[in-house]
Amino acid sequence: MSAITAPAPAPAVAPADPQRPRARRRRVVWRIHGPLSLYMLFTLLPFYWMVMFAFRERGSSSLLPKPFTTENLKYVWVNGNFSQFFLNSMIVAVLAVVVSTIIAVMCGYALSRYSFRGKNAFQLLMLSTQFIPGAMMLIPLFKIFQGMGLMNSLWALVIADTVFHLPLSMLLMAGFIKNIPISLEEAAWVDGCSRFAGFRRVIFPLLVPGMVAVGAYAFIGAWNNFLFAVMFINEQSKFTVPVGLSYMLGEFGVDYGSLAAGGLIAVLPVILLFAYVQKYLVTGLSAGAVKG
Amino acid sequence: MSHSTVTGPPPVRPTRTPRTPYLLVGPALVLVAVFLVYPVGNVIYSAFQQQNVLTPWDDGFVGLANFRQILDDPVFWKSLAFTGKWVVTEVSLQLVFGVALALIVNEQFRGRGLARAMVFAPWAVAGILTTTIWMLIFNPTTGITRYLADMGVVDYGTSLLSSSTGAFWAAVIAEMWKGIPFFAIMILADLQSVPGELYEAAHVDGAGRARRFWSITLPHIKNGLVVATLLRAIWEFNNVDLLLTLTGGGPAGSTTTLPLYVAQTALKTKEFGYGSALTVVAFAILTVACVVYMKLTKMGEDQS
Numbered sequence: 399m400s401a402i403t404a405p406a407p408a409p410a411v412a413p414a415d416p417q418r419p420r421a422r423r424r425r426v427v428w429r430i431h432g433p434l435s436l437y438m439l440f441t442l443l444p445f446y447w448m449v450m451f452a453f454r455e456r457g458s459s460s461l462l463p464k465p466f467t468t469e470n471l472k473y474v475w476v477n478g479n480f481s482q483f484f485l486n487s488m489i490v491a492v493l494a495v496v497v498s499t500i501i502a503v504m505c506g507y508a509l510s511r512y513s514f515r516g517k518n519a520f521q522l523l524m525l526s527t528q529f530i531p532g533a534m535m536l537i538p539l540f541k542i543f544q545g546m547g548l549m550n551s552l553w554a555l556v557i558a559d560t561v562f563h564l565p566l567s568m569l570l571m572a573g574f575i576k577n578i579p580i581s582l583e584e585a586a587w588v589d590g591c592s593r594f595a596g597f598r599r600v601i602f603p604l605l606v607p608g609m610v611a612v613g614a615y616a617f618i619g620a621w622n623n624f625l626f627a628v629m630f631i632n633e634q635s636k637f638t639v640p641v642g643l644s645y646m647l648g649e650f651g652v653d654y655g656s657l658a659a660g661g662l663i664a665v666l667p668v669i670l671l672f673a674y675v676q677k678y679l680v681t682g683l684s685a686g687a688v689k690g
Numbered sequence: 691m692s693h694s695t696v697t698g699p700p701p702v703r704p705t706r707t708p709r710t711p712y713l714l715v716g717p718a719l720v721l722v723a724v725f726l727v728y729p730v731g732n733v734i735y736s737a738f739q740q741q742n743v744l745t746p747w748d749d750g751f752v753g754l755a756n757f758r759q760i761l762d763d764p765v766f767w768k769s770l771a772f773t774g775k776w777v778v779t780e781v782s783l784q785l786v787f788g789v790a791l792a793l794i795v796n797e798q799f800r801g802r803g804l805a806r807a808m809v810f811a812p813w814a815v816a817g818i819l820t821t822t823i824w825m826l827i828f829n830p831t832t833g834i835t836r837y838l839a840d841m842g843v844v845d846y847g848t849s850l851l852s853s854s855t856g857a858f859w860a861a862v863i864a865e866m867w868k869g870i871p872f873f874a875i876m877i878l879a880d881l882q883s884v885p886g887e888l889y890e891a892a893h894v895d896g897a898g899r900a901r902r903f904w905s906i907t908l909p910h911i912k913n914g915l916v917v918a919t920l921l922r923a924i925w926e927f928n929n930v931d932l933l934l935t936l937t938g939g940g941p942a943g944s945t946t947t948l949p950l951y952v953a954q955t956a957l958k959t960k961e962f963g964y965g966s967a968l969t970v971v972a973f974a975i976l977t978v979a980c981v982v983y984m985k986l987t988k989m990g991e992d993q994s
Binding site: 520 | 810823840972
């Protein structure tokens with residue numbers, strides 16, 4: 399019976415309900431759509447609230463962005479220096495993505511294709527660093543970056559973000575590479591490819607989706623980082639978006655339209671990336687190598 | 691490691707290890723050693739020092755003085771108690787709602803992909819941005835209470851963040867907004883590994899929906915739940931962005947967690963020695979709590 403009605407081999411499919419379709423649909427609504435709608439209200443209303451204030455004229459008390467205005471966005475972007483903050487955040491996030499992805503591919507390849515002495519110890523070390531809280535690294539990292547003359551340098555943020563994201567990135571990457579059959583590579587070696595050429599011609603093209611996913615996580619992590627940025631950066635010209643936002647929060651009450659517009663600028667890149675990578679979320683982040 | 695024994699070749703030599711893997715992991719090892727392992731050692735060292743950027747001439751070894759100061763520090767004890775309350779409240783609420791959400795989006799229905807993307811979206815939002823968004827909702831002039839006041843439900847100017855109970859629940863809700871998706875994502879992965887035939891067999895045997903959940907789903911995801919709860923607890927313990935920016939640990943220090951106290955010590959007073967000692971104590975407490983939890987739940991013992 400279920401073989402006929404159950405669609406495809408998806409897991410956890412309930413067998414067909416013997417009752418009439420209309421009664422079944424009503425039950426589905428009660429079981430799925432009702433609670434899901436309530437939860438979506440909880441998830442999406444806060445986003446809507448921010449968008450509404452970002453595009454609503456000051457003093458209006460409408461629950462719609464009426465009268466509509468883009469003044470808040472313009473004001474924050476130009477007068478609020480968010481164009482500069484945005485650029486700084488981009489520089490930090492892109493550099494962190496590039497550095498951490500390259501290193502993650504190198505480590506992921508070593509972990510999935512070689513067995514070498516100290517491999518387990520290395521993996522254990524990487525996993526355990528996942529439990530080191532950023533707040534507790536503030537003081538020693540401050541001292542290190544001060545010693546290296548990297549205070550007020552975006553490089554301090556690139557390094558800190560890369561290091562904190564690297565263990566997760568490389569463990570995810572090792573998983574992706576493990577999923578590519580080694581026979582493909584062996585075929586390339588037989589055809590006369592060197593190990594590196596085999597990687598570049600066979601593995602790399604297949605690895606691109608995985609690299610995009612890992613890179614996206616690194617980007618989100620670096621873009622969102624606040625604690626390091628507020629600790630290591632004091633000059634306004636070097637502020638990242640989260641730091642800029644935190645100063646606006648300090649003056650909150652004065653100008654919530656600008657605050658909402660600043661929030662919108664901060665959330666857009668992350669939400670766009672998220673829309674792209676969310677399909678990897680469940681499979682990618684389930685391996686225990688998880689960090690919020 | 692084995693290179694320390696210089697006398698003769700090692701007794702057992704496994705297959706020749708090529709240099710390549712070490713070259714590949716080398717850069718990562720250097721980065722992690724310099725920027726994670728060394729700092730951990732440095733924190734422990736500094737915990738026994740007096741260190742203050744503002745008064746460097748007083749710096750030096752002070753033995754256990756920092757730790758004695760912690761025992762007499764009322765802020766420490768208060769923040770420790772609040773940390774427990776915060777972690778337990780957050781994790782248990784996220785557990786209940788996260789599992790419920792995961793069960794719902796694991797069902798088959800039209801638009802499931804889009805629904806998943808939407809409910810999981812807050813996961814990607816920064817702590818500071820969570821604050822920004824919820825500040826607009828909690829604030830008396832821009833928030834929900836203003837519209838409730840228009841309807842005559844509450845007084846104008848009601849701020850959720852001015853009383854310590856209000857600030858606590860405001861922070862709990864905002865953090866749940868970001869945390870529930872995370873919990874749900876982890877549980878969803880476990881749900882997808884439950885074989886569908888089990889449900890069919892149980893259905894044939896006449897088991898109802900509730901019965902199927904208790905007898906099939908729950909046993910299957912039990913280990914996953916234990917791990918997810920532990921990871922969330924560690925994260926909620928460590929996470930300071932939201933509380934630092936939403937309540938600032940206030941009013942009157944009533945929402946200060948231990949790591950937040952550390953961050954404030956580092957950011958404001960620059961007492962690095964004392965802050966390091968607090969870090970060591972906080973980390974020790976977290977480790978002990980994790981070990982106790984793993985023992986209580988027998989985590990890792992039954993490998994099924």
